[in-house]
Amino acid sequence: MTALLDRSSDSPEIAASAPVPLDSLTPQARAEIVALPEGHGAARRLAELGIFIGGQVKVVRIAPLSGPVLLEVRGSLVALGRRLAHRIVVRVLA
Amino acid sequence: MNLFGTRPAGCCSTCSESCQPGSGPRVALVGQPNCGKSTLFNAVAGYRSATGNFVGTTVRLTRSRVRVNSSAIELVDLPGTYSLTATSPVERAARDFLFGGNADVIINVIDAALLSRSLELTLELLDLGIPLVVCLNMVDEASRNGMTISAETLSRALGVPVVETVASRGTGVAQVFSQALKSGQTPRLEQSLIWPESAVERLEASLPPKAECAVGALPRRRPAEAAGETADLLIVAERRRRAERLAAESVTFGRPRADFRASLDRLLTHPVFGYVFLVLILVGFFWAVFGIGAWLEKELLALMASAYRPIGASLGTGTMFSSLVRSLWDGFVGGATIVLPYLLPFLFGLALLEDAGYLPRVAYLLDGLLHRIGLHGTSVVPIMLGYGCSVPACLSTRVLPSRRDRFLASVLATLVPCSARSTVIFALAAFYLGPAWALAIFAFNALVVFFSGWLLARLWPEVSIGMILEVPRYQWPSLRMTSRKVWLRLREFVVVSWPLLIFGSGVLGLVEFWHADRLINTALSPLMSALGLPAAVGVTLIFGVLRKELSMIMLVQALGTTNIHAVLTSTQILTFTVFLTFYIPCLATLAAMTREIGKKLTALAAAYSFALATLFGIAVRFLPRLFALA
Numbered sequence: 086m087t088a089l090l091d092r093s094s095d096s097p098e099i100a101a102s103a104p105v106p107l108d109s110l111t112p113q114a115r116a117e118i119v120a121l122p123e124g125h126g127a128a129r130r131l132a133e134l135g136i137f138i139g140g141q142v143k144v145v146r147i148a149p150l151s152g153p154v155l156l157e158v159r160g161s162l163v164a165l166g167r168r169l170a171h172r173i174v175v176r177v178l179a
Numbered sequence: 180m181n182l183f184g185t186r187p188a189g190c191c192s193t194c195s196e197s198c199q200p201g202s203g204p205r206v207a208l209v210g211q212p213n214c215g216k217s218t219l220f221n222a223v224a225g226y227r228s229a230t231g232n233f234v235g236t237t238v239r240l241t242r243s244r245v246r247v248n249s250s251a252i253e254l255v256d257l258p259g260t261y262s263l264t265a266t267s268p269v270e271r272a273a274r275d276f277l278f279g280g281n282a283d284v285i286i287n288v289i290d291a292a293l294l295s296r297s298l299e300l301t302l303e304l305l306d307l308g309i310p311l312v313v314c315l316n317m318v319d320e321a322s323r324n325g326m327t328i329s330a331e332t333l334s335r336a337l338g339v340p341v342v343e344t345v346a347s348r349g350t351g352v353a354q355v356f357s358q359a360l361k362s363g364q365t366p367r368l369e370q371s372l373i374w375p376e377s378a379v380e381r382l383e384a385s386l387p388p389k390a391e392c393a394v395g396a397l398p399r400r401r402p403a404e405a406a407g408e409t410a411d412l413l414i415v416a417e418r419r420r421r422a423e424r425l426a427a428e429s430v431t432f433g434r435p436r437a438d439f440r441a442s443l444d445r446l447l448t449h450p451v452f453g454y455v456f457l458v459l460i461l462v463g464f465f466w467a468v469f470g471i472g473a474w475l476e477k478e479l480l481a482l483m484a485s486a487y488r489p490i491g492a493s494l495g496t497g498t499m500f501s502s503l504v505r506s507l508w509d510g511f512v513g514g515a516t517i518v519l520p521y522l523l524p525f526l527f528g529l530a531l532l533e534d535a536g537y538l539p540r541v542a543y544l545l546d547g548l549l550h551r552i553g554l555h556g557t558s559v560v561p562i563m564l565g566y567g568c569s570v571p572a573c574l575s576t577r578v579l580p581s582r583r584d585r586f587l588a589s590v591l592a593t594l595v596p597c598s599a600r601s602t603v604i605f606a607l608a609a610f611y612l613g614p615a616w617a618l619a620i621f622a623f624n625a626l627v628v629f630f631s632g633w634l635l636a637r638l639w640p641e642v643s644i645g646m647i648l649e650v651p652r653y654q655w656p657s658l659r660m661t662s663r664k665v666w667l668r669l670r671e672f673v674v675v676s677w678p679l680l681i682f683g684s685g686v687l688g689l690v691e692f693w694h695a696d697r698l699i700n701t702a703l704s705p706l707m708s709a710l711g712l713p714a715a716v717g718v719t720l721i722f723g724v725l726r727k728e729l730s731m732i733m734l735v736q737a738l739g740t741t742n743i744h745a746v747l748t749s750t751q752i753l754t755f756t757v758f759l760t761f762y763i764p765c766l767a768t769l770a771a772m773t774r775e776i777g778k779k780l781t782a783l784a785a786a787y788s789f790a791l792a793t794l795f796g797i798a799v800r801f802l803p804r805l806f807a808l809a
Contacts, residue, residue, distance in 0.1 A: 127644045132415050133261035134649060135296050149450040152547030153556060153646055160324065161293050164543045166555050166645025 102177065108154055108170040110144045116175035117141050127169070135159040141178065203244075203251035204363035205281065206356075209273065209304060210288035211297055212259030213651040215316045219288055219346040220256040221660065223247075223356065247356040252363075255282070262415070263303050269577050277307060284363040285311045286355060291321035291328055291343075292652075295426035301337065302418045310362040313341040314355045320652065325435035332429040347657055440653045444540075453544050460537070462618070468524045468601075469609050469617065475520030476606065480741065483512045499692055506688025506736055510681035513732030514672075518680075521602045522672060523665070529567050530664045534656035538563055539648060546646050552629055553636020555646040558588040562628070565592035566601065567668065569768040573775050583641045586776045587632060590784045593764045593772065594628050594791075596621070599676075599727040600760050606731060608756045611744045616753065624760060627791065676728075683722050683729050687736050690718070696737070710754050710796045713738075713747070723759060725766055730759055754799045761792035 104119045118140050121128045128137075135158040136142060143157040154170040156163045165173070208216045224243035242255040257273040264274075276282070287304055289297040304311055313333070321328060334341040340358045344351030447456050487508060494501040532538060538560055546556030557579060565572035572592035576585040596604060609617035690696045696718045700707070703717030715737045723730035734755070738746045747755070763785045764772065772781040 122644070127647075129264060129415070130261075130644075130647055132419075133299075134647065137416070137419070146445075146448055146450075148448070148453075148543060148547055150547035151550060152545075153543055153648075155448065155543060155650065159293065159296050161296065162650040164539070164546070164556065164646060164648045164650050166546055166550070166647075168550075169645035169647065 104174045104176050106171045107142075107144075107165075107173040107175045108147070108167055110154075110175070110177065112144050112146055115141060115143045115178040117178055118173065119176050120174040122169065122172035131173075134163050135161070136163065136165075136173075142175070203253060204283035204360070205253045205255060206284045206286055206359050206363070207255045207257055207277065207282035208286050208288060209257050209277070209300070210259060210314075210316075211261050211290065211293075211300055212649065214259065214288045214290040214293075214297065215346045216259065216288045217256055218660065219286075219314065219316065219344070219352060219355070220254060221663070222346055222349055222352050224254055224256075245356075247353075247360055250360055252356070252360065260300070262300055264415075267577065267579070277304075277309070282309055284359045285309050286314050286359050287311055288314045288316050288346075291315050291318045292324050292326065294321070294326070294328060294430060295423050298422035298425050299415075299418050302421055305337065305339070310365055311339045312355060312359045312362050313337065313339060314346075314351075315341055315343045316346050318343045319345050323436050323438060325433040327431045327433060329429045329431075333425065336425050336428060347654075347660075443653065447537075447540055448543055453540075457541065457544055460532075464528050464532070465618065465621065466614065468521060468528060469605050469614050471524040472521035472605050473610060476516055476610065479516040479520060480512075483516055484741075487512075499689070502688050502692045503685055506691075507681055507685045509688075509736050510684025510732060511677075512741075513684065513728075513735055514677040514680045517606045517731060517735075518599075518602050518672065518677075518728050521605045522598055523669065525598050525601060526567065526665045526668050527661070529563075530661045530668075531656050532563075534654065534661055534664070536651050536653045539650045542646070542648055543650060549632070550645075552632035553640070554584070554587055554591075554632055555643065557646050557648055558584065558591070561588045561592040562595055565595035565597060567598055569593045569595075569597045569764055570771045572597075573768065573771040576775060581641065581643055582776075583639050584643060586639070586780055587635050589772055589775055590635060590780075590787070591628050591632050593768055593784065594624070594631060594761070594788060596624055596760050597727070597768075599765070602728050603731045603759050604756055607743065607752050611752050612749055620757060620760060623757075627761070627795075631787075631791075679725060680729055680732050683725065684732060684736050687718065687722070687733055691737070706793070709793070710758060711800045712751055712754060716755065720758075720762070723762055723765075727759055727762070727765060730762075750800065750803050753802065754796050757799050758792045758796035761788050761795055763789045763792075 107116065110116060118136060118138050121131055121136070121138060131137065136156070140158075144154060145157050145162065146155040147153075148155070151167045153164040153166050156165060208220055210216045220241070220243070223245050242253060245252055245254050255276070257276055258269045260270040260273040263277065277285075285304055285307075287301050289301065301311075301313060315328065315330060315333070318328065328343075330341040330343050340362060342351055342355045342358055344355055346352060446452055449456075490508070491505070494504055496502075541563060542556035542559040545559050549555055549558060558576075561572045561575045561579075564575055569592060572595075573589045576588045576592070579585045579588055604617050604620050608620055687696070690699075696715070699721060700714045700717040703720065704714045707714050707717050716734065719730045719733035719737050722733045734743065735741050740746060743752060763769075769781060769785065772784065776784075
């Protein structure tokens with residue numbers, strides 16, 4: 086995961102589609118999931134709600150005060166805590 | 180509602196014992212959270228199951244015997260679960276029930292608007308080999324989203340019947356159950372889905388040789404629990420691909436209709452207005468409860484007083500009989516005029532907020548704030564429910580993934596004033612001192628809860644994965660469902676607490692007649708004098724351990740007047756209210772807490788709240804110097 090992030094900072098010319106943390110996106114942005122955090126069974130719980138590697142999400146809103154990121158995932162709304170969202174790596178889609 | 184002669188025929192809360200012969204097939208309702216299972220259950224079973232528009236309402240399994248087309252079935256409402264790989268104790272209950280071979284037929288309830296995700300669970304259920312009927316629920320929502328779903332295509336592809344319903348309006352409900360009866364008579368399902376060789380091979384290659392794993396060939400074993408997460412995720416991914424393909428084949432997309440709920444949500448979860456509305460909604464809620472409650476209280480008190488006049492005149496005073504009758508009457512009047520007027524609108528308002536789906540929005544808005552005290556937004560649900568009753572609040576902590584989160588949430592949920600304590604706040608502080616004081620107590624309590632969370636999180640630090648919460652669509656609360664839920668909660672007061680109030684009041688009357696109250700009051704007098712309360716109040720606190728509103732009713736009895744302001748000063752009323760607000764949880768709550776977090780932690784929580792109550796009670800004595808309160 087960190088390796089992916091390092092590479093993106095090394096080569097600015099691919100920055101548009103470079104992997105970034107999910108919480109760095111702006112509302113209305115669409116993104117494809119690149120990596121999920123390990124441990125605590127997080128990947129499994131996220132997969133149940135439709136958040137899996139290769140899947141797509143849309144950022145609907147981000148709450149203030151380091152609040153959660155509200156995502157639209159396959160027709161449903163899912164709120165993810167900011168720290169968790171920070172550990173999810175995505176690639177922004179045009 | 181009476182569909183095709185359906186009637187509830189008894190119900191019990193747990194489903195551990197096996198099905199008796201002759202009681203008909205056992206039908207399990209299975210589905211993902213918020214798919215309308217409980218609504219479907221209630222449509223036929225009467226109000227037995229708790230519904231609520233958030234994840235994990237059904238914590239215990241609820242069952243009911245119902246009659247469909249003159250045959251009996253036993254209906255079991257399983258907790259909502261996204262998959263059969265359980266991650267929380269609530270989901271484990273659903274999984275264990277199904278793996279235990281307890282169900283003869285499964286009705287798999289699906290939110291039609293979330294077809295593709297829901298079908299993942301359907302495919303998993305099919306692997307169990309139990310006869311299954313798909314209940315394609317909320318088809319009205321799907322068509323609003325522009326989705327036209329072909330039930331035939333879906334049914335052919337899955338190999339099981341698919342029935343379209345709108346459970347909230349009762350549409351299609353009869354068909355689902357008659358189809359379930361029909362399916363129950365067929366033998367167990369043949370393995371309808373064959374996993375592709377490549378997937379099985381890849382899976383087997385990733386497993387240790389002796390691992391037990393449920394892929395295709397071994398459908399009734401627990402899927403890959405022994406195999407570890409990699410193999411498990413592989414199966415999940417394969418199921419997802421199938422579910423997506425199935426959904427794509429059976430859905431045609433049109434133009435979605437404009438939905439005002441999207442704009443409503445933009446407003447209610449707005450970074451600024453969201454909080455403004457949150458405060459407005461909560462303040463409006465409490466204001467309405469107080470307004471309705473105070474009006475009812477005044478009217479009912481006058482009514483009761485005029486009803487008692489002839490009885491009181493004929494009884495006389497001074498005999499044991501007369502003081503017993505008088506105190507029993509006081510207990511009855513206390514329940515009718517002080518508790519019910521506030522409890523009823525309170526429970527109704529909370530049920531409306533719950534059913535409309537506002538609570539997950541509150542969780543979204545407050546998650547960031549709660550992180551500062553080491554909790555996350557999901558804990559909002561138990562805490563909000565705590566305003567209703569601490570017992571279900573403690574039970575609802577089971578949706579939280581870690582033991583530490585469950586402990587924190589249940590301690591905080593019991594610190595929040597439950598409806599009994601809110602009643603005390605409304606009927607004493609708001610009624611005698613003004614609504615602003617009641618609001619101040621609620622606000623102060625919220626601060627204490629916040630601080631306690633911060634403190635406990637420091638004492639028991641843990642890095643949790645944070646909030647993962649589905650935010651369901653808003654729903655118009657159905658008046659029928661909401662009032663049934665209110666009645667279910669109110670019934671607890673009417674059949675359990677009210678008789679207890681009357682009985683307790685009678686006991687106190689006799690205790691006073693024999694002057695035994697002096698003993699108790701003398702024992703408690705150090706605490707009372709520290710709080711600056713008359714010694715006669717001491718005995719009421721003993722009853723508060725049973726039910727919080729009991730203390731207040733007892734107060735009327737102990738002081739011998741319903742006009743408390745004539746005997747107690749404003750400061751004393753405030754002290755008493757604040758003390759009761761934080762005073763140790765009632766017996767029922769202590770029992771529920773012991774079940775959830777254990778004896779030691781419960782004792783600790785009780786000691787903590789008692790210490791808070793004493794500390795704040797004493798502190799309130801010094802308020803008048805600051806606010807020039809009479």
